Amino acid sequence: MTSLPxxxxxxxxxxxxxxxxxxxxxxxxxxxxxxxAIGVAGLxxxxxxxxxxxxxxxxxxxxxxxxxxxxxxxxLRPSSARYRHDFAERVESADMRxxxxxxxxxxxxxxxxxxxxxxxxxxxxxxxxxxxxxxITATPEKIGQTVRMRLxxxxxxxxxxxxxxxxxxxxxxxxxxxxxxxxxxxxxADGRISRQLSTTFFTGGDSREPEIAGIxxxxxxxxxTLLVTLLTAFPIGTLAxxxxxxxxxxxxxxxxxxxxxxxxxxxxxIVFGLLGLSLFLSILELPRSSPLVGGLTLALMTLPTIIIAxxxxxxxxxxxxxxAAQGLGASPMQVVFHHVVPSAMPGILTGTIIGLSxxxxxxxxxxxxxxxxxxxxTPNALTDAATVLPVQIFLWADSPERAFVExxxxxxxxxxxxxxxxxxxxxWLRQRFEVHIPD
Amino acid sequence: xTMATVQTxxxxxxxxxxxxxxxxxxxxxxxxxxxxxxxxxxxxPSGCGKSTFLRCLNRMNDTIADCRVSGQILLDDEDxxxxxxxxxxxxxxxxxxxxxxxxxxxxxxxxxxxxxRIHGLADTREDLDEIVAVSLExxxxxxxxxxxxxxxxxxxxxxxxxxxxxxxAIAIDPEVILMDEPCSALDPIATAKVEALxxxxxxxxxxILVTHSMQQAARISQxxxxxxxxxxxxxxxxxxxxxxxxxxxxxxxxxxxxV
Numbered sequence: 051m052t053s054l055p056x057x058x059x060x061x062x063x064x065x066x067x068x069x070x071x072x073x074x075x076x077x078x079x080x081x082x083x084x085x086x087a088i089g090v091a092g093l094x095x096x097x098x099x100x101x102x103x104x105x106x107x108x109x110x111x112x113x114x115x116x117x118x119x120x121x122x123x124x125x126l127r128p129s130s131a132r133y134r135h136d137f138a139e140r141v142e143s144a145d146m147r148x149x150x151x152x153x154x155x156x157x158x159x160x161x162x163x164x165x166x167x168x169x170x171x172x173x174x175x176x177x178x179x180x181x182x183x184x185x186i187t188a189t190p191e192k193i194g195q196t197v198r199m200r201l202x203x204x205x206x207x208x209x210x211x212x213x214x215x216x217x218x219x220x221x222x223x224x225x226x227x228x229x230x231x232x233x234x235x236x237x238x239a240d241g242r243i244s245r246q247l248s249t250t251f252f253t254g255g256d257s258r259e260p261e262i263a264g265i266x267x268x269x270x271x272x273x274x275t276l277l278v279t280l281l282t283a284f285p286i287g288t289l290a291x292x293x294x295x296x297x298x299x300x301x302x303x304x305x306x307x308x309x310x311x312x313x314x315x316x317x318x319x320i321v322f323g324l325l326g327l328s329l330f331l332s333i334l335e336l337p338r339s340s341p342l343v344g345g346l347t348l349a350l351m352t353l354p355t356i357i358i359a360x361x362x363x364x365x366x367x368x369x370x371x372x373x374a375a376q377g378l379g380a381s382p383m384q385v386v387f388h389h390v391v392p393s394a395m396p397g398i399l400t401g402t403i404i405g406l407s408x409x410x411x412x413x414x415x416x417x418x419x420x421x422x423x424x425x426x427x428t429p430n431a432l433t434d435a436a437t438v439l440p441v442q443i444f445l446w447a448d449s450p451e452r453a454f455v456e457x458x459x460x461x462x463x464x465x466x467x468x469x470x471x472x473x474x475x476x477x478w479l480r481q482r483f484e485v486h487i488p489d
Numbered sequence: 490x491t492m493a494t495v496q497t498x499x500x501x502x503x504x505x506x507x508x509x510x511x512x513x514x515x516x517x518x519x520x521x522x523x524x525x526x527x528x529x530x531x532x533x534p535s536g537c538g539k540s541t542f543l544r545c546l547n548r549m550n551d552t553i554a555d556c557r558v559s560g561q562i563l564l565d566d567e568d569x570x571x572x573x574x575x576x577x578x579x580x581x582x583x584x585x586x587x588x589x590x591x592x593x594x595x596x597x598x599x600x601x602x603x604x605x606r607i608h609g610l611a612d613t614r615e616d617l618d619e620i621v622a623v624s625l626e627x628x629x630x631x632x633x634x635x636x637x638x639x640x641x642x643x644x645x646x647x648x649x650x651x652x653x654x655x656x657x658a659i660a661i662d663p664e665v666i667l668m669d670e671p672c673s674a675l676d677p678i679a680t681a682k683v684e685a686l687x688x689x690x691x692x693x694x695x696x697i698l699v700t701h702s703m704q705q706a707a708r709i710s711q712x713x714x715x716x717x718x719x720x721x722x723x724x725x726x727x728x729x730x731x732x733x734x735x736x737x738x739x740x741x742x743x744x745x746x747x748v
Binding site for chain 2: 300368370371372373374375376377378379380381384388389393
C-alpha cells in the first residue's frame with residue numbers, strides 16, 4: 051500500500067481558501083436565483099388576480115334606473131281584439147313598452163319622435179318590462195297610481211355608468227349616442243341612477259343580454275359533469291392502478307400498457323374530445339351537450355392522471371407493511387385493501403383531485419361534444435343540455451358586447467374560487483387520511 | 490434435554506431444500522429438523538442463505554418473482570409446497586416476526602386484533618378483547634400499553650413495536666414462529682426484553698431465529714444451525730456447537746475469524 055501524499059501541507063494552500071470562498075458565493079447566487087424565481091411566480095399571480103379582479107368587480111354589480119310610472123288603466127284594459135277575462139293574461143297582453151315609454155316622455159319632455167321613444171326605451175334592459183309586468187300582476191291595487199320603480203338598465207347604460215365608454219370618442223363610433231348621454235346625465239343629476247349587487251349573475255342562466263346573464267346554469271353544469279367524471283374515473287382509475295401495481299405479472303404486456311398510460315397523460319385534451327365524440331355520441335348515441343357525455347369525456351382525460359398518481363403512491367407504501375400482513379396469513383386482496391390502499395389513500399385522492407381540477411378548467415374536449423351550445427336553462431338531469439364554467443367563460447369572451455368583458459372576468463373569478471375550494475379539499479383530505487408509516 | 494426431544498417427531502422437517510434467485514443458488518441442499526418447544530438459531534455470515542431458508546418455511550419467498558424452491562419441507566408430515574396447500578392458511582400456522590418492527594399504522598389494539606379478525610377466531614367483542622389482552626401480556630407489553638390501546642402502534646418505541654409485532658403474531662396462535670433477526674434494529678435494553686420474551690415463549694411453539702449475534706444464539710437457543718455460502722455446515726445442540734464444533738468453519742465463524 052502506498053502512503054498518502056502530505057495532505058496537511060495541501061490544506062494550508064491558498065487554493066483551498068479560494069475554493070471555499072467560491073463555494074460560498076455559488077451558494078449565495080443559488081439562493082438569490084431561487085428567490086427571484088419565487089418573485090417572478092408571485093408577480094405573475096398578482097398580475098392575474100389584479101387584472102381579473104379589477105374587471106370582475108364590475109361584473110358583479112349592475113346599474114338600475116329609478117323611474118316614475120303611471121299605471122294607466124287605459125293601457126291595461128283588455129283590447130277588443132284579444133279579450134281576456136283572466137287578469138294575469140290581460141297584463142300579459144298589455145303593452146309594457148307603452149307604459150314605460152310614456153313614463154320616459156314625462157321624464158324627458160324633449161322626446162317627440164317615435165325613433166326617440168325607441169331610443170329612450172333602450173336605456174332599459176328587456177328585463178325591465180318583465181319586472182314591471184310582474185309588479186302589476188302582484189299588486190293590481192296600484193293601477194291608476196304613479197309608482198316609482200327601480201328598473202334594470204341596459205348593458206350599454208351600465209357600461210356608461212361604470213365609465214367604460216369614453217364620451218370623447220366621436221359619436222359615430224360609440225354605441226351610446228350624445229342624446230342618451232344627455233338623458234343619463236339628467237337622470238344622474240336627479241339621483242335616479244344606482245348600482246346594486248347583481249343577484250341574477252349568481253342565480254341566472256346564460257343570456258344574450260349581458261345585464262341578465264348569469265353563471266348558475268354553468269355552475270350546475272360543471273358540478274354535474276364533474277360528478278360523472280368522479281364517479282367513473284375514480285373507481286376505474288384506482289382499480290386499474292391497484293391491479294397493475296399489486297397483482298399483474300411483470301411482463302411485456304404490462305410494460306406496454308404502462309408506457310401507453312404514461313403517454314396518454316400527455317395527449318392534448320382536444321384529442322379526448324374527439325374520442326368522446328366518436329365513442330359516446332356516434333357509437334353509443336348518448337345525448338349531445340349533456341353533462342353525462344361531458345363527464346365521461348373528461349373521465350377519459352382524467353384516467354391516466356389518476357392511474358399514474360395512484361400507482362406512484364401505491365409504490366411508495368413500504369414493503370414491510372405488505373410482508374407484515376402476508377406473514378399473518380392475509381390473502382393478497384386483504385393485504386391490498388386492508389393495508390396498502392388505506393396507506394396510499396392520501397396520494398390517490400390527491401391525484402384524483404388534481405385530475406378533477408384539470409377537468410373543471412377544461413374547455414377543448416367539451417367543445418368537441420357540443421357543450422359549446424348557448425344554453426339558457428339550468429340542467430336538471432345528467433342528460434339535459436348544459437354548459438360548464440370554462441365554456442361559459444369562452445362563450446362570453448367571444449361575445450361582442452362590452453359588458454361581457456366584465457362578466458367574463460367575474461366568471462373567471464368564480465371558476466378560480468371553485469378551483470381553490472377543490473384544492474383546499476385535497477389538502478384537507480390528505481391530512482385527514484395521512485398515517486405515519488415507518489419505512 | 491437432547492434425549493427428550495429426539496423421541497418426538499420434528500415439527501418441521503426440511504429435506505434437500507434448494508433455493509435459486511434467478512441464477513444465484515442461495516440455499517444449497519439443506520436438510521434440517523426443527524422441533525416443538527425449542528428455539529433453533531440459524532447463524533452464519535451475511536448472504537449465507539439463512540434468512541432465505543427461513544422464508545421458505547412459510548413460503549414468503551413466493552412473493553419474490555424469480556425465486557424457485559425445490560426439495561421438501563414437511564410441517565407435521567405435510568409438504569407445504571404441495572399444490573393443495575393454501576399459503577394463506579400456512580402462514581397462519583407459521584407466524585413471522587421481521588427484522589425491522591413493522592406494526593400496521595393502526596391502533597395497538599387493531600394491530601393485535603387484525604389476525605384473529607381476518608381468520609374469524611373471535612366470536613364476540615369480549616372474546617377479541619381477551620385475545621388481544623392475553624397476546625399483549627404474553628409479549629410482555631400489556632402493562633406498558635394497557636391504558637393506550639387506541640394509540641397508533643407506530644408511536645411506540647422500537648423495542649415496544651417489535652414486541653407488538655410478536656403479540657400480533659401469537660394472537661392467531663401459530664404453531665411455529667419464524668424470527669428474522671428480530672433484535673438487529675433494537676438497542677441493548679430492548680434486545681434483552683425481546684430475548685427474555687423468546688425464552689418465555691418457547692414452550693408451545695417451535696421458534697426459528699435468525700441472528701447475527703453469537704451471544705444471542707448461545708443464550709436463548711437449544712439448537713444451532715450454521716450456514717455458510719448457502720450450505721448447512723453444521724447443526725446440533727447449541728452447547729455443542731459453541732463449545733466443540735466439529736467443523737473448522739464453524740469454529741472460525743463463532744470465534745470471529747470467518748467473515
